Amino acid sequence: MTTALTTPPTMTSGGSVSARMAAIADEVAGPASAEVDAQARFPTETIEALRAEGLLAALVPTALGGGGATLAEVSDGLVALGRRCASSAMVVAMHHIQVACLVRHGDNPILRDYLGELSEQQYLLASATTEVGTGGDVRSSICALEVADGRFRVEKQAPVISYADAADAVLVTTRRNAESPESDQVIVLCRPPTLELEQVGEWNALGFRGTCSTGFVLRASGPAEAVLTEPYSDISTRTMLPVAHLLWSSVWLGIATDAVELARKFVQAEARRKPGTTPAASVRLAQTTVLHQQFVDMVGSSLARFEAADADGDKLSSIGFGIGMNALKVSSSTLVVDIVRECMLICGLASYRLDTPYSLGRHLRDAMGAALMVNNDRIMANNSQMLLVHRGE
Amino acid sequence: MTVDDTIRGVLTDHARLAVPVESLADDTDLFGAGMTSHASVNVMLALEDAFDFEFSEKMLKKATFESIGSIRTAVTEMTAG
Numbered sequence: 001m002t003t004a005l006t007t008p009p010t011m012t013s014g015g016s017v018s019a020r021m022a023a024i025a026d027e028v029a030g031p032a033s034a035e036v037d038a039q040a041r042f043p044t045e046t047i048e049a050l051r052a053e054g055l056l057a058a059l060v061p062t063a064l065g066g067g068g069a070t071l072a073e074v075s076d077g078l079v080a081l082g083r084r085c086a087s088s089a090m091v092v093a094m095h096h097i098q099v100a101c102l103v104r105h106g107d108n109p110i111l112r113d114y115l116g117e118l119s120e121q122q123y124l125l126a127s128a129t130t131e132v133g134t135g136g137d138v139r140s141s142i143c144a145l146e147v148a149d150g151r152f153r154v155e156k157q158a159p160v161i162s163y164a165d166a167a168d169a170v171l172v173t174t175r176r177n178a179e180s181p182e183s184d185q186v187i188v189l190c191r192p193p194t195l196e197l198e199q200v201g202e203w204n205a206l207g208f209r210g211t212c213s214t215g216f217v218l219r220a221s222g223p224a225e226a227v228l229t230e231p232y233s234d235i236s237t238r239t240m241l242p243v244a245h246l247l248w249s250s251v252w253l254g255i256a257t258d259a260v261e262l263a264r265k266f267v268q269a270e271a272r273r274k275p276g277t278t279p280a281a282s283v284r285l286a287q288t289t290v291l292h293q294q295f296v297d298m299v300g301s302s303l304a305r306f307e308a309a310d311a312d313g314d315k316l317s318s319i320g321f322g323i324g325m326n327a328l329k330v331s332s333s334t335l336v337v338d339i340v341r342e343c344m345l346i347c348g349l350a351s352y353r354l355d356t357p358y359s360l361g362r363h364l365r366d367a368m369g370a371a372l373m374v375n376n377d378r379i380m381a382n383n384s385q386m387l388l389v390h391r392g393e
Numbered sequence: 394m395t396v397d398d399t400i401r402g403v404l405t406d407h408a409r410l411a412v413p414v415e416s417l418a419d420d421t422d423l424f425g426a427g428m429t430s431h432a433s434v435n436v437m438l439a440l441e442d443a444f445d446f447e448f449s450e451k452m453l454k455k456a457t458f459e460s461i462g463s464i465r466t467a468v469t470e471m472t473a474g
Contacts, residue, residue, distance in 0.1 A: 139430070181411040181427030233424065234455070317454050385434050391450045 017058045017069040021077025021092075024049045030084035033210075037362055040209035042166045043088040046081075047124060050092065057119035059099045064112065065119035071100070071243065072303045075250040079299075082254015083261075086366040087210025089254055091124075091163055093247040094211075098125035098171045100243045101187065101228075105235045110225035114189065118168075126167035128218055132157040136375065139236065140182035144175040145227065152188060153221040157200075162213040164197050172218060173232050185232035190220035207365035208373075238316040242306050242325040244374075249299050249332035252370050256339040259363045260292045263343040266350065266358050281346040288342040295335045302328045319390045326379045333370035340367045399443050400464050407435040419462040424455070433458045440464065446471045 014020055029046040036043045050056055058074055060066020074096055081089035102115055102125075117123070129138040143156040154174050161170060169191035176184050200215035228235065263285055270279035305324060309315035340363045344351040350358040394402075404423070405414045411427035428436070436458060441447055448457070448471060457467045 176425075180425070183427060183429040184425050231424070233430065237455075314451075314454065318450075319453050385431055389434055389437055389448075389453060391447075391453065 014053070017055065017067055017073040018076035018080065020053050021050070021055060021074075022080035024053065024055075025077075025080040025084040025088075029081055029088045033085035033088070033362075036085060036087055036210035040204060040212070042163055042212050043085060043091065043210045044166070046085065046088040047091065047166065051122040051124075054119075054122065056095060056122045056124060057099070057115075059096055059103055060115050060119045061103065064115045066103075066115070071246060071306065075246060075299065075303055078247055078250040079254040079257060082251040083258040084254075085210070086251060086255050086362075087208050089251040090208050090211050090248075093244075093251050094127060094162055095125050097240060097244045097247055098127050101171065101235055101239050102189070104239045105187075105228050105230050106189075107229060108225050110223060111189065111228070121168070123168035124163070124166060126161055126164050126170045128156055128158040128161045128164075128170050128172045128216070130159050131173075132159050132215075134182070136378065138173065138374070139185070139233065141173055141175045141185050142182065144178045144180065145186065145188065146178065147224050147227075150224050151221055152224050152227055154188060154190070154219075156218045157215075158218055159215045160213045161197070161216045161218065162211045164214070164216055164218075165199075165212065168192075170195065170197075170218065170220075172220065176231075183233070187228045187232050187235060188220075188222075189226040189228075190218065190222060191226075194222050195220045205369070207362070207367070207369045234317075237322065241322070242309075242316070245325050245329040245332075246299070246302055246306060248370070248373070249302070249328055252332050252336040252367065253295050253299050255363050255367055256292060256295055256336045259340045259343040259360055260288060262351070262358050262360065263288060263346040266347045281348075284342060284346050288339060288346065291335060291339050291342065295332060295339065298328065298331060298335075319386050320392075323383050323386050323390060326383045329374070330371075330376045330379055333376060336367045336370050337364075340364050396465055396468060397461065400440070400461055400468065403436055403439040403443055404461070407439050408432050417461060420460050423458065423460055428458075430455075440468065444468055444472055 024046060028049040029043060032043060032045050054067060057066035058069040062068035078089050078093050081092060102111060106112065106115065130136060131142055133142050134140050143154055146153045154172060156172055156174060164170060169189055172188050172190050173185050174188060175182065176186050196219040198217040200217060203212050203214045267279050267282050267285045309321045315321050340360055344360050347358040347360065350356045351360040353359060354361050401414050404410065408423060408428045409432045417426065437448060448467065452467050457463055
């Protein structure tokens with residue numbers, strides 16, 4: 001089953017989804033961002049503001065009480081959030097990726113009802129895909145579901161569950177049962193009160209510090225219907241991977257956009273000081289603007305590629321589409337670092353210092369995470385495999 | 394060697410299944426038996442070499458490689474012309 005995400009928006013109040021996300025970015029996420037980063041704390045106020053606006057259910061169809069927004073609208077909103085607080089934007093992106101999986105693949109009454117409840121209560125969803133012992137390969141699991149008397153049980157050693165403490169539920173990947181091979185995975189929705197999280201370690205990282213991506217031992221049980229019927233491999237190919245790469249790229253585009261904006265302001269301030277002379281960095285600004293436009297256009301065209309593939313069911317599973325969505329992730333995670341670095345050269349020491357309006361320290365630290373969250377080398381290895389059989393059509 | 398023997402031979406060499414290939418029924422789900430998507434690429438390449446053809450673009454999907462039966466259907470179609 002594959003529905004929604006590309007249907008027209010029908011939000012009822014106060015402007016478009018992206019405009020309302022942008023307003024929260026400016027009014028709430030931006031002012032809190034320095035503290036969120038410094039303390040590596042969860043951006044509570046941003047999530048509460050989104051919750052108050054009903055925006056955590058933006059991707060849920062209106063028939064189930066959600067916002068019925070398109071992926072493109074949420075992408076625009078994430079660019080706006082990413083400009084002000086990349087940690088907040090990443091949390092919101094990860095949440096919407098999980099919602100998209102439930103909307104498109106949660107095909108039984110219990111999961112449908114849950115989406116209604118999520119919309120009403122504005123639940124925040126987290127995800128536990130990686131596992132201790134699998135070497136970062138999210139397409140294999142060690143833990144296994146036990147299903148008996150209509151109920152499931154699972155225990156997972158998760159090296160990372162971002163913002164688990166703030167989340168209302170966690171989508172967990174696991175082997176289908178104790179006899180299944182590591183690659184035969186399903187997704188199960190785990191929620192309180194039958195969800196127990198035991199924190200392992202702390203999150204003290206270079207960037208995306210507000211995502212609170214600590215490790216946990218997760219123990220959960222619940223009704224067997226909380227297990228999504230489709231194999232995780234299909235859900236990953238058709239929804240989780242493309243939507244993740246699109247929404248992450250939107251967050252990174254936000255970081256790059258803010259850096260370019262600061263660089264432009266810096267060059268303009270220089271120009272005002274010495275009218276008649278072109279500032280030394282203005283050519284580099286022009287070059288960087290070319291890179292930035294590539295980035296904007298790539299995210300836009302990739303959203304269109306997803307919508308076109310989604311309209312033609314088989315395309316979502318095609319090799320060409322998979323290669324394209326992987327290329328998007330590698331390209332955008334590289335571009336964000338390139339652009340921030342160029343902007344640092346434009347702004348000079350003002351960007352290197354931490355106490356000027358042109359400081360790009362946080363931008364750089366956050367940007368460096370992009371290539372590592374699902375390592376680009378792993379993604380290139382996957383693409384190199386797929387290219388062995390790709391027909392180039 | 395029959396088509397089925399060749400397919401089973403390719404699976405033995407490249408599918409890296411959790412169970413012996415001899416134990417598979419015609420419709421056993423190969424992905425359920427532990428074939429990863431990486432391994433399925435190698436199976437595909439080995440089948441193309443063994444039967445000397447190229448799968449068409451529309452056959453390059455998970456469903457084609459789901460079972461011995463589905464692989465045989467695809468191989469038969471590709472080698473018929």
